[in-house]
Amino acid sequence: MNTEFPLWEVFIRSHGGLQHKHVGSLHAVDATMALENARDVYTRRQEGVSIWVVPSNAITASDPADSDAFFEPAKDKIYRHPTFYQVPDNVKHM
Amino acid sequence: MTQLLQLEDRFQARIDAEQKIEPKDWMPDAYRKTLIRQISQHAHSEIVGMLPEGNWITRAPSLRRKVALLAKVQDEAGHGLYLYAAAETLGVSRDQMYEELHAGKAKYSSIFNYPTLSWADIGAVGWLVDGAAIMNQVPLCKCSFGPYARAMVRVCKEESFHQRQGFEIMMTLAHGTPAQHKMAQESLNRWWWPSMMMFGPNDDASPHSAQSMRWKIKRYSNDDLRQKFVDVMAEQAAVLGLTIPDPDMHWNADRGHYDFGTIDWKEFDEILRGNGPCNKERLDARNKAWNDGAWVREAATAFAAKRKSATA
Ligand SMILES: [Fe+2]
Numbered sequence: 001m002n003t004e005f006p007l008w009e010v011f012i013r014s015h016g017g018l019q020h021k022h023v024g025s026l027h028a029v030d031a032t033m034a035l036e037n038a039r040d041v042y043t044r045r046q047e048g049v050s051i052w053v054v055p056s057n058a059i060t061a062s063d064p065a066d067s068d069a070f071f072e073p074a075k076d077k078i079y080r081h082p083t084f085y086q087v088p089d090n091v092k093h094m
Numbered sequence: 095m096t097q098l099l100q101l102e103d104r105f106q107a108r109i110d111a112e113q114k115i116e117p118k119d120w121m122p123d124a125y126r127k128t129l130i131r132q133i134s135q136h137a138h139s140e141i142v143g144m145l146p147e148g149n150w151i152t153r154a155p156s157l158r159r160k161v162a163l164l165a166k167v168q169d170e171a172g173h174g175l176y177l178y179a180a181a182e183t184l185g186v187s188r189d190q191m192y193e194e195l196h197a198g199k200a201k202y203s204s205i206f207n208y209p210t211l212s213w214a215d216i217g218a219v220g221w222l223v224d225g226a227a228i229m230n231q232v233p234l235c236k237c238s239f240g241p242y243a244r245a246m247v248r249v250c251k252e253e254s255f256h257q258r259q260g261f262e263i264m265m266t267l268a269h270g271t272p273a274q275h276k277m278a279q280e281s282l283n284r285w286w287w288p289s290m291m292m293f294g295p296n297d298d299a300s301p302h303s304a305q306s307m308r309w310k311i312k313r314y315s316n317d318d319l320r321q322k323f324v325d326v327m328a329e330q331a332a333v334l335g336l337t338i339p340d341p342d343m344h345w346n347a348d349r350g351h352y353d354f355g356t357i358d359w360k361e362f363d364e365i366l367r368g369n370g371p372c373n374k375e376r377l378d379a380r381n382k383a384w385n386d387g388a389w390v391r392e393a394a395t396a397f398a399a400k401r402k403s404a405t406a
């Protein structure tokens with residue numbers, strides 16, 4: 001008797017000007033129900049001004065088992081960071 | 095074989111370094127099983143925990159008390175959802191967890207098998223039961239499993255209002271008429287020992303604790319948390335002008351803690367075995383809610399399918 005509703009991921013913008021952030025998940029038959037349930041469960045104390053719901057199975061995630069190799073290209077590029085560059089102490093506002 | 099040992103070593107090293115484990119990371123089977131058991135039991139407790147309090151919503155003594163209790167019980171439903179969702183990330187389905195609960199195979203906190211006999215019990219539950227739950231839950235915010243830890247952060251944020259509303263009810267009754275004071279004291283008498291049991295068996299009788307500590311699922315032992323609870327509650331009871339029903343409770347200056355009496359573990363075991371005052375009633379209520387809701391779930395699914403085909 002598998003009656004389980006599809007799973008949705010919930011993202012909330014807590015204040016105007018901020019990005020949406022993942023807050024959790026829930027089951028709902030469709031996007032409308034997912035939005036309403038997300039409002040009832042995740043914004044009972046005005047935690048948000050905007051909600052996104054995304055079907056969980058629509059998300060493609062990187063594989064943690066491959067993360068060393070996957071993120072490797074950025075590892076040795078220290079010249080992408082400001083601290084890589086020498087600037088005399090008396091230079092201000094930089 | 096050696097590969098498995100290597101994976102286990104690396105896993106433990108990550109835990110020791112206070113790194114969080116996420117659902118898709120490799121983890122030992124036993125870690126996964128322990129978490130599924132613990133998180134689902136925790137979720138069931140939130141859901142079944144709505145029943146003793148729901149009992150008083152329609153009879154709350156004022157509108158202020160009623161909206162507060164409604165909001166609290168609604169929060170507990172949310173806690174159940176956060177926790178079920180965290181357990182689902184480990185590969186167990188929501189229906190599986192429900193089925194186990196409804197079949198009486200899953201455990202939930204023994205405390206919810208006691209009845210709420212008077213309005214004062216709503217005060218005592220908020221003050222003591224949510225108070226004990228908070229003490230258990232705050233360390234779980236740092237649990238090694240990411241989804242569980244994050245769910246607990248949300249839960250703990252919401253819990254503090256629960257305990258304060260309970261304390262306020264106790265305060266009002268304890269400082270009210272003599273009859274109200276008596277009602278508050280009797281309620282404390284009923285709920286004290288069951289609340290003490292919420293921290294679980296004594297450390298020497300808690301076989302899984304050591305492994306859970308090593309995995310940083312658990313941060314403090316049952317007895318340590320219980321002692322903390324006693325120390326806090328002894329002082330809060332004094333503010334209420336109520337007496338904790340334990341003749342052995344005394345301040346021990348040498349230990350810097352309150353001493354307290356022995357818990358009746360036979361009563362605890364009986365409840366776990368299903369023989370508490372309300373075990374049957376709670377299970378029946380959950381089954382009834384689930385079965386009565388079947389047509390709603392079917393209708394919602396059918397309606398969604400209809401809408402989808404209309405827009406396709
Ligand atoms: Fe809760």
Ligand SMILES: [Fe+2]
Nearest residue numbers: 170224253256
């Ligand atoms: Fe609570």
